[in-house]
Amino acid sequence: MSEINMDRRGLLGAGIIGAASLGLGTGASAKNPAPLAPGLTKADFSGAMKAFRGVVGAEWVFGDEDAVAPYTKTYIPDPNGYHKPVGAVCPESVEQVQEIVRIANTYRQPLWTVSTGKNMGYGMTAPATPGQVVLDLKRMNRILEVDADLGTCLLEPGVTYQQLKDYLVENNIPLWIDVPTVGPIASPVGNTLDRGVGYTPYGEHFMFQCGMEVVLPDGQLMRTGMGSIKGSTAWQAFKWGYGPYVDGLFTQSNYGVVTKMGLWLMPKPPVYKPFMVRHPNMEDTPKIIEAMRPLRVSSLVANCNLMMSASYQLAMFKRRNEIVPDGAPLDEVSLKKAAKANGLGMWNTYFALYGTEQTVAAIEPIIRAQLTASGGEVMTAAEMEGNPWFHHHSTLMEGGLNLDEIGLLRWRGAGGGLAWFAPVAAARGIEAERQTALAKEIVEKYGFDYTAAYAIGWRDLHHILALLFDKSDAEEHRKADACYRELVTRFGAQGWASYRTGVNSMELVAQQYGSVNREFNAKIKHALDPNGILAPGKSGIM
Amino acid sequence: MKRIFGPILAPTLAVAAMACAAPLLASQKLGETQELRAPEAVYAKTCGYCHGRNVGPIILGRAIPADTVKYIVRHGQNGMPAFRPTEVKPSELDALALWIEKSTARSGEHGQ
């Protein structure tokens, strides 16, 4: 049994390398259907799809090219059309998920799970390897519990941030949500499972997760933490349960299908005061981080800061050819001029204070002194009223909803190409300075722009580079692919690996974390999922 | 043409009218899945975050044919993501597309 399974796994692995190196596209069409998973026959695939229809009804299983189309849209570079699913199945209950997983085992049909599937710039609903059927959990969108006293909730995967916010507002519950920048269409469960971030003090999402329900690859249902104790009232209150802590195993992985998740919600503070610090020069990078770090480590500034470059900010609401002519490099003089005209600095760092009148009034002077000494201008709503960038970030830092940043997709042509490159470093000025220099060198070599930000976490930096390109231009698309790979490889060589990556580069990034880590992940995978049916290739795990 | 589309359009219009009668921001009850939403609500909670806010082009008041709206929603055009039938239900999309086709421009909206 295990020999057969290992063979199939070998095939799946070879599928990644083989198809990629041969440049095999999966661009599905009637003439050229998307390839099935390695080892699967047409009869297996049709058998699985038929059985799925028996579980969820024909209208919630998608197999033909037109019906699968919404699942194939991506922003990431994929010049060979490798990351295309062959179908989708959309359950509405946990029992249906269990049944689907059992069918997938019978037919060896791999499933790529998504919650709301808006992993934009990381692959949306596209799988890491060909031949997968998307397990789309968006229909499971119940808000199961909200405890206003404890500040907790229990959600199904398809609940969007918008739904949760609406529920809290309509029921007058004074709790906040914490959103990634694209809250209205994305989900707390999906985002947390990919270890995403937001911008209130609850911004490190996985830290504020508490309890999960998971369908395991054999169809069994497991609850983590206190969830498996009959009568426990603490499933959403106590994270650790007893024995090994396993919740992390289900994030950025393919060990289970999460069907419920508990989250902590921040009580609405009496006072919320957003700030923006403008620094005039690109060279100010290390000063800003050195000034912010002690404020973050001590939690005097409690939320994850976004330190936004002028180019990233301008790309949200402007088109590139409003700043420089088409084909010209995005030079610093033009950038500075455009930034100034729009009330921006070359770096714009956003943070907020949360508390009471007294605590905010006590902390503000300390912070102002520190940031002013770093050469920054400290601004508040009083000075920035009406500025669309300030408005955007002050909305985010109170868990508000908008999609302003989707404007990035129109910076460069109309083709909609975006890949997030997100290497991690310790929160030290010198590291950011070196990262910025290296990133600029690489992207500019390929003719792209350094449109980047730093998320200053508690003690870490996420350097978030939006690699923006015109996907409708085949040459530019290929260049973006090569550029992305060079970014990953050369940053990795300096000890800076990504905290998260798109389906186009999961294998590449996994290699950087080393063979012992990979083997450990693989052993767990093989023990839990001997048939390799859950999301092969996720985080490079087969 | 009219005869071909008549029987299809009639129920769609009925759905649209019914949906419009529902409260604008139909609320969700604890433990229940989200109900079908009226076009106005789908627009406010999804499309309108980009369209008319300088992120995506203005789409209200331009008599964009309903079929075009449906195609773009399901395929995603350029920088716009695609929306699946699990996100915007088929009947919600039918009503929304027609509502957009018949809509008038809103003075507060801006963008290209």
Ligand SMILES: Cc1cc2nc3c(=O)[nH]c(=O)nc-3n(C[C@H](O)[C@H](O)[C@H](O)COP(=O)(O)OP(=O)(O)OC[C@H]3O[C@@H](n4cnc5c(N)ncnc54)[C@H](O)[C@@H]3O)c2cc1C
């Ligand atoms: C302009 C822009 C700005 C963005 N800003 C941010 C930001 O500030 N912060 C941030 O974190 N992201 C950001 N993103 C990236 C992304 O869009 C969000 O992270 C989004 O929340 C992820 O999509 P989702 O919530 O629909 O998750 P999904 O796409 O549903 O899930 C993400 C991944 O998690 C896994 N997964 C999902 N559900 C399950 C499940 N039930 N069981 C097992 N595995 C599962 C799958 O591998 C899936 O691919 C941004 C994207 C864009 C385009």
